[in-house]
Amino acid sequence: MKVVIIDDELKARNLLRVLLEENCPQITEIHEACDLPSGVAKINKESPDIVFLDIEMPGYSGIQILDFFTPDQITFQIIFTTAYSEYAIKAFELNAIDYLLKPLRDEQLEVAVNKAITQIDKSRVSERLEELKNTLHVNNIRKIGLPVSNGVLFVALEEIIMMEADRMYTRVFTRSSGELLVSKPLKFFVQHLEQMVEFYKPHRSYLINLKHIKQYVNQDGGYIIMDNEKSVNISKDKKDEFFEVMNH
Known part of the structure; x- marks a missing residue:
């Protein structure tokens, strides 16, 4: 066969x-x-x-x-x-x-x-x-529900630029809705999104959308600049993997 x-x-x-x-x-x-x-x-x-x-x-x-x-x-x-x-x-x-x-x-x-x-x-x-x-509904399931102060905001995955841990909360940076403080830990989003090809965890405090990377800066140990101008650290043990992912 x-x-x-x-x-x-x-x-x-x-x-x-x-x-x-x-x-x-x-x-x-x-x-x-x-x-x-x-x-x-x-x-x-x-x-x-x-x-x-x-x-x-x-x-x-x-x-x-x-x-x-x-x-x-x-x-x-x-x-x-x-x-x-x-x-x-x-x-x-x-x-x-x-x-x-x-x-x-x-x-x-x-x-x-x-x-x-x-x-x-x-x-x-x-x-x-x-x-x-x-x-x-292939296009519709590419959304995630974010618990915010007045309910749940449904955001398309391509809208998410990056996520940053803030104790038991997560700061979600989006293209259209700006910065959102969500009442879920970053670990929750890592479990749900890291298996999707566009999302990557370069550091314990960040989950980023690879489609929104603007620049890699080879200074101060190396860091990423996202489309929203936010800087994201890369763990030392993730650098080789990061470049492998980006060059795939």
Whole structure:
């Protein structure tokens, strides 16, 4: 059997390849792609039985695979790989779409592959994908609720420039709403956002949106300047990782 892995993270692709080789002997060919358009080209060339698809990638969401194929062309099974929230996982389950939660585990993978094999040629994957797309409201779930003094403010993730710890509170700096003092510790937001590709924790006191980095200053031990002109420290042990993330 053939599979195609579509994931923008090289480490994630390598891990999945190793887990497949070690746990799924029925899979004899593994092909890889680093984004959705090149993944589509690989699918057209190789005609895989199963596609492992990261749902959150720069440029295209994995769910947009529907934009590249007609319903009749999706003859392969899809297993999404995701670090998404509990809400999104419910959407997968509601629409009978298989998924693997990152970090991946071998027993989880084996079950998903065996299930996919039994479903090949038995179900219209495109119909379930369309329903998943409707359930997810892809653009709308890219928001987070921030508890503020007079209620909950829902902010689009791309609006968030950075977050800064303030004891048991967090200062959230946004493009449109300015600075917000939120009654949650930074740890809460790290747990919910750090798995999303645009968010990164360079220091114990900060969580930043990589899309809003303005400059890296190689002075005073090195620090980051964000789009709102705020300076952010980088821990000594995070510098190499930071540059690796930025150059990925």
